[in-house]
Amino acid sequence: MPTSPRAPRGMHDVLPEDADLIRFIRDTAERVARLYDYRQITTPIVEDASVFLHTAGDESDIVQKEVYLFEDRGGDRLALRPEGTAAACRAYIEHGMSSRPQPVRLFYFGPFFRYDRPQAGRYRQLTQFGVEAIGTDSPAADAELIDLQLTLYRELGFPADELILRINSIGTAETRRRYAEVLTAHFQPHLGTLSRDSQRRFETNILRILDSKEDAAHPAVIVAPNILDYLSEDDAAHFEAVKSHLDALDIRYEVDPRIVRGLDYYARTVWEVEPPGAGGQSTIGAGGRYDGLIEVLGGPSTPAVGFATGIERIALNMRERGLGSTEEAAPDVVTIPLGEQGALAAARAAAILRAAGVSVRNGLPGRSMKAAMRGAGVSGARYALIVGDAEAEAGTVVLKPLRGDEEQRTVAIDDLGAWGAATATVGL
RNA sequence: GUGGGUGUGGCCUAGCGGUUAGGGCGUCAGGUUGUGGCCCUGAAGAUCGGGGGUUCGAAUCCCCUCACCCACCCCA
Numbered sequence: 001m002p003t004s005p006r007a008p009r010g011m012h013d014v015l016p017e018d019a020d021l022i023r024f025i026r027d028t029a030e031r032v033a034r035l036y037d038y039r040q041i042t043t044p045i046v047e048d049a050s051v052f053l054h055t056a057g058d059e060s061d062i063v064q065k066e067v068y069l070f071e072d073r074g075g076d077r078l079a080l081r082p083e084g085t086a087a088a089c090r091a092y093i094e095h096g097m098s099s100r101p102q103p104v105r106l107f108y109f110g111p112f113f114r115y116d117r118p119q120a121g122r123y124r125q126l127t128q129f130g131v132e133a134i135g136t137d138s139p140a141a142d143a144e145l146i147d148l149q150l151t152l153y154r155e156l157g158f159p160a161d162e163l164i165l166r167i168n169s170i171g172t173a174e175t176r177r178r179y180a181e182v183l184t185a186h187f188q189p190h191l192g193t194l195s196r197d198s199q200r201r202f203e204t205n206i207l208r209i210l211d212s213k214e215d216a217a218h219p220a221v222i223v224a225p226n227i228l229d230y231l232s233e234d235d236a237a238h239f240e241a242v243k244s245h246l247d248a249l250d251i252r253y254e255v256d257p258r259i260v261r262g263l264d265y266y267a268r269t270v271w272e273v274e275p276p277g278a279g280g281q282s283t284i285g286a287g288g289r290y291d292g293l294i295e296v297l298g299g300p301s302t303p304a305v306g307f308a309t310g311i312e313r314i315a316l317n318m319r320e321r322g323l324g325s326t327e328e329a330a331p332d333v334v335t336i337p338l339g340e341q342g343a344l345a346a347a348r349a350a351a352i353l354r355a356a357g358v359s360v361r362n363g364l365p366g367r368s369m370k371a372a373m374r375g376a377g378v379s380g381a382r383y384a385l386i387v388g389d390a391e392a393e394a395g396t397v398v399l400k401p402l403r404g405d406e407e408q409r410t411v412a413i414d415d416l417g418a419w420g421a422a423t424a425t426v427g428l
Numbered sequence: 429g430u431g432g433g434u435g436u437g438g439c440c441u442a443g444c445g446g447u448u449a450g451g452g453c454g455u456c457a458g459g460u461u462g463u464g465g466c467c468c469u470g471a472a473g474a475u476c477g478g479g480g481g482u483u484c485g486a487a488u489c490c491c492c493u494c495a496c497c498c499a500c501c502c503c504a
Binding site: 006009052055056065066067082083085086114116117118119120122197200208213214261262263266283286290308336338339367368369370371372373374375376377378380384386388390398400402403408 | 429430456457458459462463464465495496497498499500501502503504
């Protein structure tokens, strides 16, 4: 027996009962973005592979293992987009947005793809909401984006003081080069006592030793030099300004010098937002400055800052906390057609009601009345609309309330529109 | 990429060497002639993820494989 196909590994169907929550998050995100005057950009799900390969550094794990790469029939090398920022920047350059008022404020919402091993909160197809301010180096923009991001979480129902915002400044690529040298000198004598992972990181990405889970309590990690001590004067001033803005907005944060980013185009501010006490894949959103990215993509040197947040992780957290609406979608009216003429009249009645803004499930003919009524009861509808041959003949329908103790009554089919309009505005 | 756990009808699950593989939810149909949500009755639906072994006999033991989950790694 051949097994029937399943959704690809790490990819999921969003069933109707889950769709409401996702839509709520999406609507809220878009509403909040517009509150801050950001406008939507939608880019293709597929990009020329170079958009992501050049920006991620050709040698890194990211490219080697985690990007869905393929060649199309014309021989072009394409990639399923793994993130939104590079694509937004590509569009910024391609459409000459540097000649629009700066910064260009953009947001996006959509699917992304990473060939990772799935686990809690990590999927191969994921949904992200991201916001970017391209064309400004103002620390006020960094703070605005942090504020926007936290506002989104608050609007979704997360208690304001529950989420932890951690921020850091990583200076420029030059800063990190100098800092990495200092770290190398610092960890060299302790190499033997560090975990295998950290030993590997010592070679590949030494900054990552700082957020190793295994060596978090290692004395050498605890007393490691702080990147903030290696910032240039300008970068330090920028970071101070970001913090001042956050203070002015009453945003609580924790400076965490262990937050780092590997790639060269990152600069200055980086931040992460995490729910308390969560496990493995806990960060629900992260952001930072990428002053060097546009240039890497062949555009003019343009400072920019942005963040992205994972919708599935937000949904996961919301469900754990019982946030979001739990109301099941139900039609307002379910029709109960009986007999051939009744079925025709029921369909007409349904059309009239829908035109008036009432949602109607038109019952299909052929079931016993008992079964049809049972279905109407289970559906959660407010009214059953019974139409048999007799009613069809008389040009009427029977309107039976399914909740409360209102009596059922007979209504002329010609009056249904008015009834529908009236009840629809009252919200039934 | 590494390690651990799990895998029985649509969903939850009992069974852990010999059962016609049991139950709950759900679905569908009935409970007299055109009126629901509760209740009652009945039906459909699984060969126990897949493959290979051990055994007189396997859902139950072993091996392989796949998938899912969890953690590590990675996290643009």
